[in-house]
Amino acid sequence: xxxxxxxxxxxxxxxxxxxxxxxxxxxxxxxxxxxxxxxxxxxxxxxxxxxxxxxxxxxxxxxxxxxxxxxxxxxxxxxxxxxxxxxxxxxxxxxxxxxxxxxxxxxxxxxxxxxxxxxxxxxxxxxxxxxxxxxxxxxxxxxxxxxxxxxxxxxxxxxxxxxxxxxxxxxxxxxxxxxxxxxxxxxxxxxxxxxxxxxxxxxxxxxxxxxxxxxxxxxxxxxxxxxxxxxxxxxx
Amino acid sequence: xxxxxxxxxxxxxxxxxxxxxxxxxxxxxxxxxxxxxxxxxxxxxxxxxxxxxxxxxxxxxxxxxxxxxxxxxxxxxxxxxxxxxxxxxxxxxxxxxxxxxxxxxxxxxxxxxxxxxxxxxxxxxxxxxxxxxxxxxxxxxxxxxxxxxxxxxxxxxxxxxxxxxxxxxxxxxxxxxxxxxxxxxxxxxxxxxxxxxxxxxxxxxxxxxxxxxxxxxxxxxxxxxxxxxxxxxxxx
DNA sequence: GGTAAATTTTAGACATGACTAACTTTTACC
DNA sequence: GGTAAAAGTTAGTCATGTCTAAAATTTACC
Ligand SMILES: [Mn+2]
Ligand SMILES: [Mn+2]
Ligand SMILES: [Mn+2]
Ligand SMILES: [Mn+2]
Numbered sequence: 001x002x003x004x005x006x007x008x009x010x011x012x013x014x015x016x017x018x019x020x021x022x023x024x025x026x027x028x029x030x031x032x033x034x035x036x037x038x039x040x041x042x043x044x045x046x047x048x049x050x051x052x053x054x055x056x057x058x059x060x061x062x063x064x065x066x067x068x069x070x071x072x073x074x075x076x077x078x079x080x081x082x083x084x085x086x087x088x089x090x091x092x093x094x095x096x097x098x099x100x101x102x103x104x105x106x107x108x109x110x111x112x113x114x115x116x117x118x119x120x121x122x123x124x125x126x127x128x129x130x131x132x133x134x135x136x137x138x139x140x141x142x143x144x145x146x147x148x149x150x151x152x153x154x155x156x157x158x159x160x161x162x163x164x165x166x167x168x169x170x171x172x173x174x175x176x177x178x179x180x181x182x183x184x185x186x187x188x189x190x191x192x193x194x195x196x197x198x199x200x201x202x203x204x205x206x207x208x209x210x211x212x213x214x215x216x217x218x219x220x221x222x223x224x225x226x227x228x229x230x231x232x233x234x235x236x
Numbered sequence: 237x238x239x240x241x242x243x244x245x246x247x248x249x250x251x252x253x254x255x256x257x258x259x260x261x262x263x264x265x266x267x268x269x270x271x272x273x274x275x276x277x278x279x280x281x282x283x284x285x286x287x288x289x290x291x292x293x294x295x296x297x298x299x300x301x302x303x304x305x306x307x308x309x310x311x312x313x314x315x316x317x318x319x320x321x322x323x324x325x326x327x328x329x330x331x332x333x334x335x336x337x338x339x340x341x342x343x344x345x346x347x348x349x350x351x352x353x354x355x356x357x358x359x360x361x362x363x364x365x366x367x368x369x370x371x372x373x374x375x376x377x378x379x380x381x382x383x384x385x386x387x388x389x390x391x392x393x394x395x396x397x398x399x400x401x402x403x404x405x406x407x408x409x410x411x412x413x414x415x416x417x418x419x420x421x422x423x424x425x426x427x428x429x430x431x432x433x434x435x436x437x438x439x440x441x442x443x444x445x446x447x448x449x450x451x452x453x454x455x456x457x458x459x460x461x462x463x464x465x466x467x468x469x470x471x472x
Numbered sequence: 473g474g475t476a477a478a479t480t481t482t483a484g485a486c487a488t489g490a491c492t493a494a495c496t497t498t499t500a501c502c
Numbered sequence: 503g504g505t506a507a508a509a510g511t512t513a514g515t516c517a518t519g520t521c522t523a524a525a526a527t528t529t530a531c532c
Contacts, residue, residue, distance in 0.1 A: 096357040
């Protein structure tokens with residue numbers, strides 16, 4: 001009866017095209033077909049096809065070879081997807097301490113399937129953990145301690161105890177995985193924003209004469225850390 | 237396209253076929269094409285096609301018109317998917333208090349994309365919240381109180397305060413949505429196992445003369461509750 | 473302004489995984 | 503055992519969304 005092939009809801013993939021267009025429009029530059037193709041890891045002709053579909057749905061305005069811009073309906077849609085993405089990715093990185101790349105991929109799947117209620121609950125859970133102050137310690141910090149304790153225990157069980165160091169003792173060219181970040185809430189948040197998170201791989205690029213500053217690469221980005229900051233990061 | 241969490245060359249949909257075959261095999265009855273079709277909401281010919289694909293991957297043994305059964309490789313993969321499914325669904329229902337139907341659908345998407353690490357972290361988060369027992373109250377209970385407080389607040393804000401009753405005062409034929417469940421941890425767990433969870437819709441079928449027991453329908457299942465139990469459930 | 477390079481579109485092929493319709497095999501029942 | 507119903511398969515169609523190759527358009531630069 002209801003042939004759901006004919007119901008033109010927007011598929012996950014086309015929601016992603018819209019998401020990327022929205023992200024690009026938020027930047028200064030004009031939205032380019034080529035950039036969309038590169039971001040989606042798809043050939044330019046696929047982008048053209050997607051643009052035509054999005055135009056049909058009145059989510060963007062666009063003519064052949066012409067500029068691409070979102071309609072207000074498109075912007076509304078984009079905002080919804082964007083918020084879901086941010087919520088899920090934030091949950092994965094900040095609460096579960098999943099590395100950015102994995103979190104990105106998973107969030108990009110979930111964002112299309114998640115209901116407003118689930119989104120709200122995740123936000124509330126996050127808020128709950130951030131505000132909850134059990135015995136003087138923040139709940140998220142306790143959770144993350146719990147994560148590292150358990151990880152250590154299971155590593156011990158399978159007998160592969162991996163030595164740990166401070167990031168500050170590594171030499172140029174050495175690679176390591178972040179195990180834990182010490183320091184107060186503010187500094188942890190700062191590290192988080194830079195993409196320094198448990199499980200994230202980092203490469204030490206250069207170390208200044210007295211070990212300060214230290215230049216590292218994280219997810220393709222270059223970062224410069226004070227020695228005092230690098231001493232808060234435990235790697236393995 | 238090497239995605240190492242998933243079965244190589246098996247799409248999410250075909251993982252679901254395998255999952256259903258495994259679930260059915262866990263029951264007593266022989267696995268029937270017709271049942272798979274019904275569960276997947278798909279025509280029988282689509283099932284035949286899927287069976288051929290699964291056989292090609294050596295996940296099941298099967299010949300035309302013959303019995304269907306999983307190979308040991310198939311069982312191994314089924315277990316992996318099944319555990320991911322259980323983890324995600326458990327998180328959604330027990331922690332986030334999402335209704336079973338929504339949780340099912342979302343878990344069925346996520347199960348194919350989630351890495352072992354994320355699965356483990358979700359389990360640890362759940363365990364952390366369950367064990368955390370400071371200030372006398374269990375963390376999950378505190379979280380759920382936090383959820384209801386926030387829900388009430390936002391309802392008040394948009395001016396649509398919905399009246400609440402005890403489930404025990406409803407009359408046959410009346411429908412309601414569960415708002416909160418009082419009682420201790422054990423009884424809450426019991427309700428949870430029956431599918432009684434915040435946001436879940438219930439219909440009162442019959443009420444015995446003195447209001448005990450009360451027969452209700454939840455997600456198509458019939459349940460009989462003591463009056464004393466029904467008095468713990470707040471609905472709207 | 474003219475030409476080459478870059479970008480984008482069109483046209484058509486192809487893989488996937490649904491579907492319908494017709495056919496085959498199995499099961500059920502007298 | 504014979505026959506009809508049920509279950510399952512095969513064959514062919516269709517929508518989706520990718521791709522390649524070639525054509526069209528825009529841009530960059532002398
Ligand atoms: Mn133009
Ligand atoms: Mn996405
Ligand atoms: Mn047989
Ligand atoms: Mn699934």
